[in-house]
Structure formats: C-alpha cells, structure tokens
Amino acid sequence: MALVLAVATTPSFGQGKGSKKGKKAAQTKVQNDNSKKDSTAINDSTTAIFEDAVIDKTVREEAPKGPVMLTDPKRNLPSKVWYGIQFSDDYVKKPSVTLDSLPDEITIKIVKDYSEFCFPMKNVITSPYGWRERWDRPHRGVDIALNTGDPVRCAFNGVVRIAKSFGGYGNLVVVRHYNGLETVYGHLSRVNVKQMQVVKAGDVIGFGGSTGHSTGPHLHFEVRFQYEPFDPEWILDFKNYTLRTRTLYLNKTYFGITKRNRTYKADKSIHKERELPKAGDKAKKKTEYYTTKRGDTWEKVAKKFKVSETQLKTMNPDIMGKLPVGEEIRVH
Numbered sequence: 001m002a003l004v005l006a007v008a009t010t011p012s013f014g015q016g017k018g019s020k021k022g023k024k025a026a027q028t029k030v031q032n033d034n035s036k037k038d039s040t041a042i043n044d045s046t047t048a049i050f051e052d053a054v055i056d057k058t059v060r061e062e063a064p065k066g067p068v069m070l071t072d073p074k075r076n077l078p079s080k081v082w083y084g085i086q087f088s089d090d091y092v093k094k095p096s097v098t099l100d101s102l103p104d105e106i107t108i109k110i111v112k113d114y115s116e117f118c119f120p121m122k123n124v125i126t127s128p129y130g131w132r133e134r135w136d137r138p139h140r141g142v143d144i145a146l147n148t149g150d151p152v153r154c155a156f157n158g159v160v161r162i163a164k165s166f167g168g169y170g171n172l173v174v175v176r177h178y179n180g181l182e183t184v185y186g187h188l189s190r191v192n193v194k195q196m197q198v199v200k201a202g203d204v205i206g207f208g209g210s211t212g213h214s215t216g217p218h219l220h221f222e223v224r225f226q227y228e229p230f231d232p233e234w235i236l237d238f239k240n241y242t243l244r245t246r247t248l249y250l251n252k253t254y255f256g257i258t259k260r261n262r263t264y265k266a267d268k269s270i271h272k273e274r275e276l277p278k279a280g281d282k283a284k285k286k287t288e289y290y291t292t293k294r295g296d297t298w299e300k301v302a303k304k305f306k307v308s309e310t311q312l313k314t315m316n317p318d319i320m321g322k323l324p325v326g327e328e329i330r331v332h
C-alpha cells in the first residue's frame with residue numbers, strides 16, 4: 001500500500017510556539033553563519049518534535065490492547081516538521097530530498113529518557129557501515145549477527161512506514177520516529193507489523209532472517225535522518241548495548257559514503273554522556289577490526305589475533321573464499 005497523503009516538503013517552520021519552554025529546549029548549533037534563518041526554523045521544529053511525542057502517548061492511552069493503528073494521519077504522523085505528511089512505502093530514500101537547505105549541525109533530541117529506547121538486536125556487528133571495497137559499493141547500515149527467528153525490536157517510538165518485501169532488503173520494516181529519525185530493519189524472515197501501526201521502543205517489529213540480498217541470517221540495520229543514512233554507531237554502543245546519548249549533534253559530514261572516506265569511523269567518544277547507565281547485562285567483549293594486507297590469509301590473520309580460523313570466518317560472514325586485500329575485517 002502506498003500512502004502519499006499530500007505534498008508538503010517544507011517543514012512548517014515558524015509555526016512552532018515561541019514559548020519559553022520551547023526556546024530553552026532548542027539547542028541547535030549552527031556553524032554556518034549565513035543560515036541564521038534556518039537556525040530559527042530548526043529551533044521551532046525542535047519544539048514541535050515534542051508536541052508530536054505527546055500525541056503518540058494519547059493514541060496509546062485510548063487503545064492500549066492489540067496493534068494500534070495511526071488515526072487521523074494528517075494530524076498524527078511523526079516528525080511532520082521534517083517530513084511533512086509524506087508517508088509512502090514506495091521508497092526507503094526519497095530521491096528529491098536533499099540536506100542542502102539544512103545547517104551544518106542539527107541538534108536532535110533522540111529521547112527524553114532512556115526508557116524510550118530499545119537496542120534492536122543485542123549482538124555483534126559482523127559488517128560495519130562504510131565503503132565496501134569488495135563489492136565496490138557503500139554499505140548504508142550495520143549488519144548485526146542473529147539466528148533466523150530471533151525477535152527484532154523497534155529502537156524508538158514511532159509509526160511504521162514500510163512493512164513489506166522490498167528488493168535487496170528482503171522483508172523490510174522502516175519506522176519513522178517522533179525524534180526525526182527513521183530506522184530500517186532488513187532481511188527479516190517475517191514482518192510482524194503493518195504500515196501505519198503505532199509502535200513503541202521494544203515492540204517486536206519482525207523476526208531475523210536472510211531474505212533479499214543476503215548471504216546468511218543477519219539484521220541489516222540503518223539509521224536515517226531526512227532519508228539520508230549515517231553510521232548507527234554514532235548513537236548505538238555495541239559494547240554495552242546502550243544508547244550513547246540522548247541528544248545527537250548531527251553534523252552534515254556524517255552523511256554520505258564514498259570511496260574517499262571509506263576509512264571514515266564514527267568518533268564515538270564525543271557522544272558519550274556521563275550519566276549513561278550501565279548496561280544491565282554482561283556482554284562486554286571488545287570488538288576489534290583489522291585491515292587486511294597483501295599476503296594475508298585466513299590462517300595468518302587467525303594466528304596473529306589468536307583466534308581459530310573458523311571463529312574468524314564466523315565473525316566475517318560476508319566474506320566468501322579468499323581474504324581480499326584492504327578489507328576491514330572483525331578479529332575479536
């Protein structure tokens with residue numbers, strides 16, 4: 001089902017309430033001097049994001065049992081300030097939307113408190129975000145290890161935009177959140193939600209699998225803003241399975257993957273907040289990567305990092321056959 005409600009590309013800037021509270025909540029940092037106008041606009045939109053969040057709560061209280069479908073989409077769609085009332089399942093990325101009109105840095109309140117977040121799949125990354133030398137194409141998300149049938153959970157509160165089979169993604173769920181982000185869950189064996197369904201952080205949106213363009217069971221997980229992906233590791237901590245920060249200072253340089261910036265790594269440290277809670281659970285194994293050099297074989301690399309060849313191959317399920325040179329692989 002394709003649902004395009006109307007054309008409203010421009011966020012309704014200027015309509016936000018100029019209340020003291022709203023102004024205080026807005027912390028947009030604008031590095032671009034000639035975008036003062038945008039600065040005001042973003043401030044207002046930050047206020048509006050929280051107005052949306054309140055609507056979500058109301059919907060839930062009215063119909064607490066069973067799947068809740070969004071009523072009155074024109075009014076209640078999440079993040080209307082960023083996306084208008086366009087809510088189509090025809091595309092993951094809307095081609096006509098660009099980040100050009102945005103300031104260099106955008107402040108996003110991801111959650112008010114950590115209870116509004118759930119780690120989608122607590123397991124190791126088997127393939128990071130970035131340029132994939134081997135396929136000569138970008139990888140717009142992270143691959144997370146799982147077994148077929150494992151429940152995959154929604155990261156934040158929001159409304160399901162896509163819930164269907166979608167090309168290389170296989171069975172796909174895309175959720176638009178009240179915080180302005182969208183999260184993408186690919187290769188599912190089964191989709192457990194419907195388009196327009198109101199979901200909460202922690203809801204099982206589907207079950208892990210290997211549908212679409214996939215070499216083995218894993219979750220392909222993306223985080224997008226304005227349809228544009230950025231490294232999920234900017235906000236998700238895969239060592240402690242926590243959210244790194246409640247407030248994301250989203251810099252424009254985080255977007256886009258090209259051959260030139262393929263070595264780009266999220267500097268995760270800058271997003272750490274002191275009050276981050278300790279993960280309630282174990283799993284504190286350090287993940288380590290290594291870039292293969294000429295002459296490296298599975299055996300050699302395994303020896304070098306004191307793991308077995310089988311372990312090494314399991315950690316890198318995307319690589320078939322011989323080890324390619326210049327490939328970043330997981331070694332711990």
Ligand SMILES: [Zn+2]
Pocket residue numbers: 127139141142143219220221
């Ligand atoms: Zn992937």
